[in-house]
Amino acid sequence: QLGYFTFDPGFMATGSCESSITYIDGDEGVLLHRGYKIADLAEQSDFLEVCYLLLNGELPNAGQKQEFDHAITYHTMVHEQMQFFLRGFRRDAHPMAVMCGLVGAMSAFYHDSTDIHDPQQRMIAAHRLIAKMPTLAAMAYKYSVGQPTVYPSNDLSYAQNFLRMLFAVPCETWKDNPVLSRAMDRILILHADHEQNASTSTVRLSGSSGANPFACIAAGIASLWGPAHGGANEAVLTMLQQIGHKNNIPEFVKRAKDKNDSFRLMGFGHRVYKNYDPRAKVMQDTCREVLGTLGIKDPLLDLAMELERIALEDEYFVDRKLYPNVDFYSGIILRAMGFPTSMFTVLFAVARTVGWISQWKEMIEDPAQKIGRPRQLYTGPVERPFVPLAKRG
Numbered sequence: 001q002l003g004y005f006t007f008d009p010g011f012m013a014t015g016s017c018e019s020s021i022t023y024i025d026g027d028e029g030v031l032l033h034r035g036y037k038i039a040d041l042a043e044q045s046d047f048l049e050v051c052y053l054l055l056n057g058e059l060p061n062a063g064q065k066q067e068f069d070h071a072i073t074y075h076t077m078v079h080e081q082m083q084f085f086l087r088g089f090r091r092d093a094h095p096m097a098v099m100c101g102l103v104g105a106m107s108a109f110y111h112d113s114t115d116i117h118d119p120q121q122r123m124i125a126a127h128r129l130i131a132k133m134p135t136l137a138a139m140a141y142k143y144s145v146g147q148p149t150v151y152p153s154n155d156l157s158y159a160q161n162f163l164r165m166l167f168a169v170p171c172e173t174w175k176d177n178p179v180l181s182r183a184m185d186r187i188l189i190l191h192a193d194h195e196q197n198a199s200t201s202t203v204r205l206s207g208s209s210g211a212n213p214f215a216c217i218a219a220g221i222a223s224l225w226g227p228a229h230g231g232a233n234e235a236v237l238t239m240l241q242q243i244g245h246k247n248n249i250p251e252f253v254k255r256a257k258d259k260n261d262s263f264r265l266m267g268f269g270h271r272v273y274k275n276y277d278p279r280a281k282v283m284q285d286t287c288r289e290v291l292g293t294l295g296i297k298d299p300l301l302d303l304a305m306e307l308e309r310i311a312l313e314d315e316y317f318v319d320r321k322l323y324p325n326v327d328f329y330s331g332i333i334l335r336a337m338g339f340p341t342s343m344f345t346v347l348f349a350v351a352r353t354v355g356w357i358s359q360w361k362e363m364i365e366d367p368a369q370k371i372g373r374p375r376q377l378y379t380g381p382v383e384r385p386f387v388p389l390a391k392r393g
């Protein structure tokens with residue numbers, strides 16, 4: 001059997017669980033979704049096909065794909081009152097803060113699909129969240145730049161819709177660039193699920209108490225925001241801009257190795273991969289393709305590749321098996337596609353929603369499932385008598 005740990009009834013106490021969705025071999029750099037290689041899925045399927053696979057365990061046939069695509073496409077609009085909720089934020093609020101708020105607020109607007117004990121309501125919630133995340137993300141972006149919301153269009157693919165809602169403006173006719181929408185589709189696939197990472201474990205733990213799916217996904221978004229996790233793609237761009245020129249790379253590599261220096265090579269290293277993250281390879285190829293299509297010569301790409309070359313020849317990184325991860329190249333592509341750095345992690349959240357939902361669904365459908373209750377190793381004082389205030393030194 002691939003990809004599962006020995007099931008422990010107090011699974012949260014050991015921090016592991018049983019799952020059949022994603023398999024990672026960190027030493028070999030292998031990532032499978034329901035047995036399919038990530039590179040094959042990224043190259044040969046589209047994002048909604050991978051969503052169907054993660055949710056249902058099998059790739060859809062033509063009829064199932066048409067039905068699933070329709071179910072998602074025809075749920076992309078959000079309750080108009082969400083606009084009022086959005087306007088409660090400052091224009092300069094970080095879009096991840098806005099997403100935490102908007103997705104959590106969906107519990108109030110779609111309370112009819114929060115009954116997790118009803119299988120039909122569960123699937124309705126899954127469709128609603130996967131369908132509406134791009135719309136909410138685009139609303140957050142448009143609000144931050146002072147442009148009007150662009151509503152979804154039912155005759156576009158998921159990736160095309162997302163790009164149009166983000167970058168179309170009322171005064172111009174938006175035109176799809178097939179290379180960019182294909183690249184977006186591939187980037188969404190690469191971020192869809194990744195076993196029991198921090199944000200997915202957050203969603204599982206929240207969901208194990210019976211909390212509604214919208215609240216659980218809002219918790220996952222909050223966890224993903226951290227720079228050690230999904231926030232790394234934004235931090236990689238900041239790091240590359242800080243390095244500035246390849247002549248400065250040795251100094252920053254030296255700092256990354258210095259335990260007294262908090263500087264880390266962002267986009268490098270991983271809790272599980274002790275080999276090249278297979279997603280980073282596809283991301284690097286996609287990066288070259290997008291920049292080539294757009295005719296962009298981004299010095300940050302050259303800098304990133306030189307940094308990778310130098311780090312992978314340095315014994316500190318080699319000994320610790322620190323390789324580029326999914327975040328190392330993604331920021332460069334997204335910047336070339338017009339995303340501001342503050343939206344990089346939002347894109348990660350849009351893509352990861354299907355992974356969070358699939359893992360949440362797998363957990364609540366397990367009849368043996370119990371509320372998660374991590375235990376601790378107590379290191380505080382042993383029992384001692386109370387000292388009244390008047391007698392304290």
Ligand code: SDX
Pocket residue numbers: 193194196197198227228229230232256257263264265266267268269270271272320322325326327
């Ligand atoms: C994601 O879990 C997932 O699956 C996450 C994710 C997903 O899809 O959900 O894959 C997405 O979050 C990818 C990771 C993005 N984060 C970054 O790129 C931030 C930079 N990376 C580091 O913060 C770090 O690598 C972590 C947080 C990712 C992992 O940290 P760990 O668990 O401490 O790494 P480790 O145990 O393998 O570290 C071993 C050694 C340590 O040094 P020593 O104590 O042995 O001397 O390597 C060092 C670490 O200090 N190290 C680094 C480093 N990463 C680890 N040194 C310099 N630069 C780095 N980036």
